Amino acid sequence: KKTYKICCLPGDGIGPEIIAEGKKVLAAVGKKYGVGFECADELIGGAAIDACGNPLPDGTLEAARASDAVLLASVGGPKWDTTDPNAPRPEQGLLKIRKELGLYTNLRPVQIFAALAGASTLKPEVIDGVDMMIVRELTGGLYFGRRERFYDEDGAGADGKPGQRAYDTLEYREYEIERIARQAFDAARKRRSKVSSVDKANVLETSRMWREIVHRIHDAEYPDVELEDVLVDNAAMQLINRPATFDVVVTENMFGDILSDEAAQITGSLGMLASASLGDGVALYEPSHGSAPDIAGQGIANPLAQILSVEMMLRYSFDMADAADDIRRAVTEVLDEGLRTRDIADGSTPAEKTLGTEAMGDEVAKRI
Amino acid sequence: KKTYKICCLPGDGIGPEIIAEGKKVLAAVGKKYGVGFECADELIGGAAIDACGNPLPDGTLEAARASDAVLLASVGGPKWDTTDPNAPRPEQGLLKIRKELGLYTNLRPVQIFAALAGASTLKPEVIDGVDMMIVRELTGGLYFGRRERFYDEDGAGADGKPGQRAYDTLEYREYEIERIARQAFDAARKRRSKVSSVDKANVLETSRMWREIVHRIHDAEYPDVELEDVLVDNAAMQLINRPATFDVVVTENMFGDILSDEAAQITGSLGMLASASLGDGVALYEPSHGSAPDIAGQGIANPLAQILSVEMMLRYSFDMADAADDIRRAVTEVLDEGLRTRDIADGSTPAEKTLGTEAMGDEVAKRI
Numbered sequence A, B: 001k002k003t004y005k006i007c008c009l010p011g012d013g014i015g016p017e018i019i020a021e022g023k024k025v026l027a028a029v030g031k032k033y034g035v036g037f038e039c040a041d042e043l044i045g046g047a048a049i050d051a052c053g054n055p056l057p058d059g060t061l062e063a064a065r066a067s068d069a070v071l072l073a074s075v076g077g078p079k080w081d082t083t084d085p086n087a088p089r090p091e092q093g094l095l096k097i098r099k100e101l102g103l104y105t106n107l108r109p110v111q112i113f114a115a116l117a118g119a120s121t122l123k124p125e126v127i128d129g130v131d132m133m134i135v136r137e138l139t140g141g142l143y144f145g146r147r148e149r150f151y152d153e154d155g156a157g158a159d160g161k162p163g164q165r166a167y168d169t170l171e172y173r174e175y176e177i178e179r180i181a182r183q184a185f186d187a188a189r190k191r192r193s194k195v196s197s198v199d200k201a202n203v204l205e206t207s208r209m210w211r212e213i214v215h216r217i218h219d220a221e222y223p224d225v226e227l228e229d230v231l232v233d234n235a236a237m238q239l240i241n242r243p244a245t246f247d248v249v250v251t252e253n254m255f256g257d258i259l260s261d262e263a264a265q266i267t268g269s270l271g272m273l274a275s276a277s278l279g280d281g282v283a284l285y286e287p288s289h290g291s292a293p294d295i296a297g298q299g300i301a302n303p304l305a306q307i308l309s310v311e312m313m314l315r316y317s318f319d320m321a322d323a324a325d326d327i328r329r330a331v332t333e334v335l336d337e338g339l340r341t342r343d344i345a346d347g348s349t350p351a352e353k354t355l356g357t358e359a360m361g362d363e364v365a366k367r368i
């Protein structure tokens, strides 16, 4: 019997509650397809800081490297919020595991479940047909460039008075842009064959290089794919104005962070969106939403994005497309029957029934 | 008779057409209030590149410095698009005049004209009551930090092969954050007394410094104003999710570029939004939209954002609140009567009549 090792990272806030449901559904898939999934929990984020002062302990990284895939829930919370540059922060754990595993491609599919279309703050005719894939570069740019804060004896205050200064560096290298561009064009070929490359080439040097390289790769290797350049400020507008016209959107790390969350919100159901972070080795899967510390521990969090991150894992890491389809079908059925966690309950269907985290996981698992 | 000198910068695309209507309305105001407005056109952007190879000729800068206010239309167009780091670009003219005049505060009001509420892609109940002021830092950050592109013999290609590298620098100094924070808190005191400060403090050092300084200024000088911190990715979501809950939003240059355009699009009528760029001397006023090269020269562009930038000029540079109110009233009347340029025409009222650029300017001017 085929067996896969899954490194599970519950993290903070609602993380432990939702990852349990992800595992539950994975177990159901394993049973149906005769595949073993061995899940072992490791520390990351605030939980890891509390346990050992380090948001990504060496043991976690080793376990991740030795696994066939990593399933992450969420990190962060007000408990560890600080502006002290030297204090450990939960997010460092996430950034470090992305970097260490070389997860340079972040795939964020943005789709609407018919049963939840009403949850969007956008008009139904505007979100009708929304189906895009945001391809975010994940290991470069401002996230990983050199940064510093220092006290400047002359220059940082007004009129050259002493004061603090800080900088972050947005840096890219040619091969980093080449490989993410290829990921985007490859993804487009399996979809509607259109790529919108987002940059700020009228201001940034990294963006001008980005645009040149994306076009070179396009012209040489993917001339069959439609390519458009969109300035980031315009992209932020067009996502609201004509979201259904986007197919694949490719962009650098920070722009991708902002635009992927904007695009997610357009669906109105952030609690339904998952993401995959891929590199040349082990991949990592997580919900697009955060750790929701305000509702942690109450058993009411929505586990569906976590469950859909398991769907992506089956698809991308284990080539189990049928099993992945099963999960998507099960989630769709559950929603169509009116079952909702609190965050997606809106009274729009008479069949609506509000469930807790565990019950929602059970409903999906039993439909696999 | 009091006389003001206005430096007019028509720029590119629809710029010359819409600025003519701004001047027309300004003349009507001058007549009514017995004030002289002397308008003189200067070159900027692509037009300046074509005329003399420089997107901001010295003569333009001198004229701007010697004026009482600068009225800009728009710059840029495909004709001057290039990824060549050494070629002049229209946007450099805009960035340079902002820097040279020390225009560190960009005020972008986002409001809905009742007659155009239907134009938003958001649901009416979501945009009902939207009224925010985006305060964008305009002379710092990635826009003005050190940037470079170079060929690296070892390191930029995959596996250390030779290749290109580029970087941009996001830099801030203490006094730059202090002064923009004060602008935001001052603006909030004249409004609903709430400031949302947007940063990415979980990743960027400049953001952690930003957050510290904003809080220090708040606690020491503006404890009466409500202050919330919002991460930039979350801000991009909340603008769509609960736009009416924002009052003043303050953020650094690049985040402000993205979020102010996103917020503008939420209204559905970008052609209606103006902005003011203020410093310690002469101020600059411009529409929030771009140069729309696709419709340039056809006499169909919407001049209302340009006209509303004249409203802001009267308010902020000349302390002529009554005249500013006249313009806003005139624009509101014109819209209420169903008069529309093509971009805001949608057949939603039987009284709708579509006008060209000049006719729209005439309608506003005659109601002053």
Ligand SMILES: CC(C)[C@H](C(=O)O)[C@@H](O)C(=O)O
Binding pocket: A076, A091, A094, A257, B202, B203, B233
């Ligand atoms: C938690 C944070 C560092 C992270 C990011 O900015 O990448 C998150 O917002 C995300 O998008 O995965």
Ligand SMILES: CC(C)[C@H](C(=O)O)[C@@H](O)C(=O)O
Binding pocket: A202, A203, A233, B076, B091, B094, B095, B257
């Ligand atoms: C034209 C461009 C350089 C400019 C900017 O990014 O600041 C524009 O988008 C704006 O917002 O005024």
